[in-house]
Amino acid sequence: MVHPPLSAMAVASLVLSLLVCLAPVGLVLGVVALVRIPRNGKRGKGLAVAGTSVGGAVVALSVLLAVVGGARFTTWTVDGSQEAQAGTLFGLRVGDCFTPGAGVPTQADPRLKDLSAEVVECDEPHQGEVYGSFQLKGGSFPGTGAIASSAYRSCAPLLHDFALDSSALPRVQLFFYHPDATGWTLGNRTVLCWIGPPDGLLETSLRQDADDWDAGQLAYLTALRPASEARASQPGEGPGKNLAGATAWAGRMADGEAESARLLREADGLPAGALGPAKAFADRLDALSAKMRAVSNARSEQEFRERMVSTGEGDGADEEGRMRAAVGLSSPGGGDIAG
Numbered sequence: 001m002v003h004p005p006l007s008a009m010a011v012a013s014l015v016l017s018l019l020v021c022l023a024p025v026g027l028v029l030g031v032v033a034l035v036r037i038p039r040n041g042k043r044g045k046g047l048a049v050a051g052t053s054v055g056g057a058v059v060a061l062s063v064l065l066a067v068v069g070g071a072r073f074t075t076w077t078v079d080g081s082q083e084a085q086a087g088t089l090f091g092l093r094v095g096d097c098f099t100p101g102a103g104v105p106t107q108a109d110p111r112l113k114d115l116s117a118e119v120v121e122c123d124e125p126h127q128g129e130v131y132g133s134f135q136l137k138g139g140s141f142p143g144t145g146a147i148a149s150s151a152y153r154s155c156a157p158l159l160h161d162f163a164l165d166s167s168a169l170p171r172v173q174l175f176f177y178h179p180d181a182t183g184w185t186l187g188n189r190t191v192l193c194w195i196g197p198p199d200g201l202l203e204t205s206l207r208q209d210a211d212d213w214d215a216g217q218l219a220y221l222t223a224l225r226p227a228s229e230a231r232a233s234q235p236g237e238g239p240g241k242n243l244a245g246a247t248a249w250a251g252r253m254a255d256g257e258a259e260s261a262r263l264l265r266e267a268d269g270l271p272a273g274a275l276g277p278a279k280a281f282a283d284r285l286d287a288l289s290a291k292m293r294a295v296s297n298a299r300s301e302q303e304f305r306e307r308m309v310s311t312g313e314g315d316g317a318d319e320e321g322r323m324r325a326a327v328g329l330s331s332p333g334g335g336d337i338a339g
Contacts, residue, residue, distance in 0.1 A: 005042050005043070009036065087116055087117065087118070087119075088115045088116055088117055089115050089116075089117050089177055089192065090115070090188075091117070091119075092117055092119070092130050092192060092194075093130065093133075094130050094131065094132055094133055095129075095130060095207075096119050096129070096130045097119070097120055097121065097122040097124070097126040097128070097129045097202070097205060098117045098118060098119045098120065098126055098127070098128055098129075098130070099117070099118045099120065099126050099127045099128070100114075100116070100117050100127060100128060101114035101115070101116030101117060101118070102114040102115075102116075103127070104127055104128075104173070104175075104196060104197075104198070104199075122202075122204060122205035123203070123204055123205075124203075125201040125202070125203060126201060126202055127196045127197070127201060127202070128175070128194045128195065128196035128202075129194060129195055129196065129202065129205060129206055129207075130192060130193070130194045131158055131159055131161075131162035131163070131193055131194060131195055131206075131207070132155060132158025132159065132161065132162060132193040133158075133190055133191060133192045133193060134154045134155075134158070134190075134191055134193075135189045135190060135191075136150060136178075136179075136189045136190075136191060137189070141181045141184040141185070144178075144180065147178045147179075147191070148178070148235070148236065149235065149245065150191070151176045151178060151191050151193070152233045152234065152235050152236075153233045154191070154193075155174065155176055155191070155193035155232070156229045156230075156232035156233045157229055158193050159174065159193070159195070159229075159232055160225050160228060160229055160232070162195075162206075162207055162208070163206055163207065163208045164208060164210065164221045164222070164225065165208060165213075165221050165329070166228055166232070167324075168208070168329070168330065169195075169206060170197070170206075171197060171198065172195050172196060172197055172198075172206070173195070173196060173197065173198045174193070174194075174195055174232070175193075175194050175195070175196065176191055176192060176193045176194070177191070177192040177194070178191045178192075179191075214327075214328070215269035216269050216270050216271045216274060216327045216328070217327045217328060217329055218269070219267040219268060219269040219270050219327075220264070220267065220270065220274070220278070220323065220324075220327045220329070221329075222263070222267075223260055223263035223264045223267045224260050224263075224264070225260070226255070226256040226257075226259035226260045226263070227253075227256040227257045227259070227260035227285060228256075228260075229256060230249075230252040230253045230255065230256025230257070231253065231256070233249060233252055234249050235248075235249055239298070239301040239304040239305065240301050243298070243300070243301055243304065246304060247295070247296045247297070247298055247304065248296070250292045250293075250295040250296035250298075250304075251292070251293070251296035253288075253289075253292040253295075253296075254289045254290070254292040254293040254295075254296055255289075257285045257286070257288050257289035257292065258285070258286060258289040260282075260285050261281075261282040261283070261285040261286045261289065262282075264278045264279075264281060264282040264285070265278070265279065265282050270327065271326065271327065273326050274323065274326035274327050276326075277319065277322040277323040277325075277326045278323060278326075280319045280322070280323075281316065281319040281320055281322075281323045283319075284316040284319045285316065288316055291307075294307050295307045295308055
């Protein structure tokens, strides 16, 4: 028996959908392949379905995350005691601008080999700025995964204390240093949350001053904070490696977006011209909240990704842009927080 030929377009759809930057192309090819396969009799419908699902999930997630700003974190373990030491990571304090001796972290090796850190004035070139820190609790070492989960949740509100309008930040990456088992045994319980560009240097502090915003702008940014904080708490591992963490994050997104929608509707101080855009954006956030609630109930990686694909009509970017324009804030997109 001669099998029909395999659809090259279906294969390309799956391959390209796995590459984040080419996922939109994979999505389009998958849709086209699904239309053509019944006509040309080629094999590959399953591949086209997979390419469409994965590509759609990547595109949907990318668009959704752009709605409220936010961040992905890179972890970095630190050996040593909790004693402050000048010229090292242990001597860093909130507000310090610095260049780490190990450079900007990568995921290639999670353990620091160089604990030095050069603290400089924030108007001098530097690679990072400390925006917050917090103390872990517990007697025995909880494990890297548990510490990272705590950091995702606890660094997020500290970021928004430091820079409430995360959409206005330049392209940056969020990082945190945390103790490993050796450091824990020596008494280190500090998690250090810091921000820096994926490449290049910062030339000034990224801290934002609330006095720079008028009453309407501050009311809007304060209302959006629950959604932004939920977004910033996204775990580093996806549903394939940590389904429980991914669905928990989706639940936080649902709660945060619903709360931001409520606060937008009740916000005091918005100018008259912003009331209509505020209602429209609140309605969109409620729709996104319902979507993320469904995602939070996914029972498998496939179900999680499939539910992420169903974005409905629009994603909130238009509503957010009109809302920001109505209160006199620049449109998001000039910079973003990299994952």
